[in-house]
Amino acid sequence: MKKILALDDSTTMLQSIKLSLLRKGHQVSTFTKGSEALAMLGKEKFDLIITDLNMPEMDGITFIQKVRALSNYKFTPILVLTTESQAAKKEQARKAGATAWITKPFTPEQLLMVVEKIAR
Amino acid sequence: MSKERGAQELFTKLIRTEDLFEREKIYIELLKKADDEIISGFIELLYHDDPSLRNLAIEALVQLDAKAFPEVKKLLLSEDEDIRIFAANILGEMKDPRGIAAIRDHLLSETNVNVVAWIVEYLGEYGNDEDIPLLESLREKFKQPFIEFAVNRAIQSLKSGGN
Numbered sequence: 038m039k040k041i042l043a044l045d046d047s048t049t050m051l052q053s054i055k056l057s058l059l060r061k062g063h064q065v066s067t068f069t070k071g072s073e074a075l076a077m078l079g080k081e082k083f084d085l086i087i088t089d090l091n092m093p094e095m096d097g098i099t100f101i102q103k104v105r106a107l108s109n110y111k112f113t114p115i116l117v118l119t120t121e122s123q124a125a126k127k128e129q130a131r132k133a134g135a136t137a138w139i140t141k142p143f144t145p146e147q148l149l150m151v152v153e154k155i156a157r
Numbered sequence: 158m159s160k161e162r163g164a165q166e167l168f169t170k171l172i173r174t175e176d177l178f179e180r181e182k183i184y185i186e187l188l189k190k191a192d193d194e195i196i197s198g199f200i201e202l203l204y205h206d207d208p209s210l211r212n213l214a215i216e217a218l219v220q221l222d223a224k225a226f227p228e229v230k231k232l233l234l235s236e237d238e239d240i241r242i243f244a245a246n247i248l249g250e251m252k253d254p255r256g257i258a259a260i261r262d263h264l265l266s267e268t269n270v271n272v273v274a275w276i277v278e279y280l281g282e283y284g285n286d287e288d289i290p291l292l293e294s295l296r297e298k299f300k301q302p303f304i305e306f307a308v309n310r311a312i313q314s315l316k317s318g319g320n
Contacts, residue, residue: 049307050276056306091239093215093246096208120271122238142270142303 039156040064040082044074044100045089045118050141054087057145058152071095075103078110084157087116089125098126098133105134113157162186162226164194168202172210184213196225201231203243215247223253230255233263241272247281256284264291270299274307281311289315 041063043054051067058065066078066083068074072095086104090097097117104110117138118132127138137155139148162170164187171183171316187195202214225247226271232244245263247251248256260276261284267273273295280288292315299305 047275047278049274049281049310052310053303053306091208091211091242093212096212098208100197120238120242142274144302 038062038064039084039152040066041085041087041152041156042066042074042077042083043087044066044068044071044092044097045087046070046092047089050089050118053145054148057148060145060148061152063152066152071097071100071103074100075107078104080109082109083113085114085116085152086110087118087152089118090123090130098129101135105146116151116155164190164192164198168198171213172205172207174200180213182217184217191221191224196221196228197287199225200228203232211243215243218247219250222251223255224251224257226251226255230259233259233267238269238272241267241269242275245272245275245279249275249283261288261291268309270301272304273299276293277304277311278308280312281307284311286315286316 041058043051043065045051045054046069048069051069055065055067066077068077071092080095088097088100103113104115108129114136117127117135118141119127119138120141128139137151139151158283167187171180171187171188174180176181179310187198199214199217200302202210218229229244229247232240235241235244237307245260248260260279264273264276267276277292277295280292289312292311295304295308
């Protein structure tokens with residue numbers, strides 16, 4: 038069981054991620070705002086972080102940079118959710134500290150496969 | 158006495174400044190003017206590399222509401238999936254009822270799953286029972302697990318009167 042934090046401005050996407058991961062016994066906390074997710078990361082330790090890129094208030098790249106600035110999240114895997122048209126942003130995300138990405142839309146099986154791979 | 162600044166000058170300063178207070182001041186000044194040039198300026202910012210500027214533009218276009226509607230609606234025809242998502246976000250958040258109507262109409266021709274999923278989410282939130290047949294038709298059209306999930310969730314929300 039992994040403790041996972043998921044951040045996306047779409048509540049539909051968050052629910053889909055949550056249900057997929059819960060089925061495998063993972064514990065999932067969901068957030069629609071980067072600032073709230075960061076506050077939670079300051080209080081609790083998570084094994085994996087999943088984040089969208091395009092979000093209001095705080096975008097995914099800024100969020101990743103802020104996570105990497107937290108002393109206890111320097112090496113925690115960060116999975117980025119991207120769209121087909123965001124090829125350039127994948128590189129930006131990698132430079133900011135992302136570990137891997139998955140292209141939306143994805144099936145629950147595809148998500149679980151990536152999660153198992155990066156959150157060992 | 159302060160000299161009135163032109164839209165071009167304001168956008169240039171908005172893009173260049175790193176001072177958040179200055180950025181906010183310019184943003185408010187632009188919103189107060191809110192003419193066609195300013196609407197075009199905010200639309201251009203949606204394509205900017207800096208996500209904070211893109212987000213500012215989304216926020217502004219939502220605020221500009223009916224004034225920005227015609228130009229934002231055109232963005233639904235962009236070839237860029239992300240721009241169509243931004244357009245759906247802006248139209249979905251607008252108070253002007255034409256916003257929701259525009260994304261509802263667009264759903265009939267949209268083929269990208271991510272754009273469709275956003276529109277479905279807005280219809281679940283701000284739509285009505287009459288949207289259910291349209292939402293149901295998407296299951297067959299896309300045969301895609303995420304759309305199936307989004308549609309079920311939106312219909313459930315509409316039926317429970319959660320909008």
